[in-house]
Amino acid sequence: MSFLRTNHHSYAVRSWSAVAGLLLLAACGIGAGADADTNSTARQQSSASTPDRTLTVFAAASLQKPFTQIGKDFESAHPGVTVRFSFGGSSGLVTQLSDGAPADVLATANEATMDQATAADLVSGQPTPFVSNTLQIVVPQDNPVGISSLTDLTKPAAKVVVCAPAVPCGAATLAVERAAGIDLKPASEEQSVTDVLGKVRSGQADAGLVYLTDVAGAAGDVKGIDFPEAKAAVNTYPIARLRDARDAALATQFMAAVTGPQGQDVLKAAGFAAP
Amino acid sequence: MTQLSVPKWLLLPAALGALLVAVPILAMALSVDWSNFSSLVTSEASTDALWLSLRTASVSTLLCLLFGIPLAAVLARTAGTAATLLRSLVLLPLVLPPVVGGIALIQAFGRRGLLGSTLDVLGLQVAFSTTAVVIAQTFVAMPFLVISLEGALRAAGTRYEDIAATLGAGPTTVFRRVTLPLALPGLVSGTILAFARCLGEFGATITFAGSLQGTTRTLPLEIYLQREGDPRAAVALSLVLVAVAVIVIGLTRTRRYSLTAGTP
Numbered sequence A: 001m002s003f004l005r006t007n008h009h010s011y012a013v014r015s016w017s018a019v020a021g022l023l024l025l026a027a028c029g030i031g032a033g034a035d036a037d038t039n040s041t042a043r044q045q046s047s048a049s050t051p052d053r054t055l056t057v058f059a060a061a062s063l064q065k066p067f068t069q070i071g072k073d074f075e076s077a078h079p080g081v082t083v084r085f086s087f088g089g090s091s092g093l094v095t096q097l098s099d100g101a102p103a104d105v106l107a108t109a110n111e112a113t114m115d116q117a118t119a120a121d122l123v124s125g126q127p128t129p130f131v132s133n134t135l136q137i138v139v140p141q142d143n144p145v146g147i148s149s150l151t152d153l154t155k156p157a158a159k160v161v162v163c164a165p166a167v168p169c170g171a172a173t174l175a176v177e178r179a180a181g182i183d184l185k186p187a188s189e190e191q192s193v194t195d196v197l198g199k200v201r202s203g204q205a206d207a208g209l210v211y212l213t214d215v216a217g218a219a220g221d222v223k224g225i226d227f228p229e230a231k232a233a234v235n236t237y238p239i240a241r242l243r244d245a246r247d248a249a250l251a252t253q254f255m256a257a258v259t260g261p262q263g264q265d266v267l268k269a270a271g272f273a274a275p
Numbered sequence B: 001m002t003q004l005s006v007p008k009w010l011l012l013p014a015a016l017g018a019l020l021v022a023v024p025i026l027a028m029a030l031s032v033d034w035s036n037f038s039s040l041v042t043s044e045a046s047t048d049a050l051w052l053s054l055r056t057a058s059v060s061t062l063l064c065l066l067f068g069i070p071l072a073a074v075l076a077r078t079a080g081t082a083a084t085l086l087r088s089l090v091l092l093p094l095v096l097p098p099v100v101g102g103i104a105l106i107q108a109f110g111r112r113g114l115l116g117s118t119l120d121v122l123g124l125q126v127a128f129s130t131t132a133v134v135i136a137q138t139f140v141a142m143p144f145l146v147i148s149l150e151g152a153l154r155a156a157g158t159r160y161e162d163i164a165a166t167l168g169a170g171p172t173t174v175f176r177r178v179t180l181p182l183a184l185p186g187l188v189s190g191t192i193l194a195f196a197r198c199l200g201e202f203g204a205t206i207t208f209a210g211s212l213q214g215t216t217r218t219l220p221l222e223i224y225l226q227r228e229g230d231p232r233a234a235v236a237l238s239l240v241l242v243a244v245a246v247i248v249i250g251l252t253r254t255r256r257y258s259l260t261a262g263t264p
Helices: A002-046 A061-077 A090-098 A111-119 A168-180 A193-201 A212-217 A228-233 A248-259 A261-269 B008-030 B034-041 B044-076 B081-095 B098-109 B116-121 B130-156 B159-166 B171-182 B184-200 B203-208 B219-229 B231-262
Strands: A053-060 A081-088 A105-107 A123-133 A135-140 A160-163 A188-190 A207-211 A222-225 A235-242
Touching: A053 A061, A053 A090, A053 A248, A061 A081, A061 A193, A061 A212, A061 A248, A061 A261, A081 A090, A090 A105, A090 A111, A090 B219, A105 A248, A111 A123, A111 A168, A111 A235, A123 A248, A123 A261, A135 A168, A135 A193, A135 A212, A135 A228, A160 A168, A160 A193, A168 A207, A168 A228, A188 A193, A193 A207, A193 A212, A193 A222, A207 A212, A212 A222, A235 A248, A248 A261, B008 B231, B034 B044, B034 B231, B044 B081, B044 B130, B044 B171, B044 B184, B044 B219, B044 B231, B081 B130, B098 B130, B098 B203, B130 B171, B130 B184, B130 B203, B159 B171, B171 B184, B184 B231, B203 B219, B219 B231
Parallel strands: A053 A081, A053 A105, A160 A188, A160 A207
Antiparallel strands: A105 A235, A123 A235, A135 A207, A135 A222
């Protein structure tokens, strides 16, 4: 009996230590959040004249690199300001905003998704177009099936991956298909342009249609091929202040930073064209 | 009502736990656009996805049984470092994020993967095929079968097996007529869990197999895609998936009771 009891006891000790471990982990998670708070308090104290402000920007996934840079520049130009980003598919971002996600600025990868946001009464004022992006054929560095034009994508031997029509890059793909009068038989219709790039980059696919900026971001692993039909689907990226912005003045300043010369330089370096 | 055999203070956290699961499901059911429900779930894309899911999940579950039963038997009846290592390896997909599983599968079976060229020589094109979906589902679901069956085999012990052996039964006969029947409840619940996991597989599939209607776009992938285009359809399809899951869970419960009732 006493043997049983000790056994029970050690079992209990083990489960309690497991629970304690979990609690510790949870505490760490909370601790990380608290850390961020302490940081901002510290920042607030260091610049007592300007109160601590946070700007939340929802932006299309393709903007990740240049916007992160613009955000850093903006933070150093505005002491006490923290810029937080949420990057994702444009339609998904609009869905999150209509579900009540708090944000100050929205930048989408095409005008159709911004129109959805406007229709849902999420936007304040008129959205400003700030860059444009075109599709490019992307192939692995060694171009295994010798793609050189859009029509080459219909070669039976070529495994081609594109975006699904429901997402902005897929809508652009449909537009260039129509302009060229071809019908692609893709091996896969991906959820986002980064998924298309990933499948070409890993050599799973022989070719794909992505934005010029995606090819620029993966230079070295993949090659981009221009095609004339791309003109049929030039995506204009609009940026807008959100109606529920907590800091409207700061949101307007950030938009000015994006449309201003310094921001435009960063965007051009990432492969974007003027709107 | 029978006397409660649990401490009363357990009831509050138990109720909160139940609510955590029940409230979101209920909220989703309430948000379904019922007037258009049938047209939303019977679109060609939706039915293609549902059938693909049921077909691939069935084949994958068979593969899980084919490989998982022997694995569980080996793990349950051996001890030592090698067995511990093997168990950790087999159960690894349980703790891996499915997208990591997908990346690993690409490195192994992808066109430029470790086995990709060998498969090419054999005329097997795994990339972007339904086969890739089945491989991904089997990869993530097999541990569920192995873990339940191994537990059942260990709980059953080796007494009856030893007696059968002394009575002259060979190892195969013992395994088929004593070991497996004794562990049948564990095998059944493991199979149903594995099937449910196959049906819900998302991350490894979208990473490894891609997404094409009728070929690789299973129901979870279709739901994720519809979220972008038509959120109402996504909610309706989610409810279909919940219904299938509920049927599967119900199946486990009734089967388990009837089986335990029949076991001496």
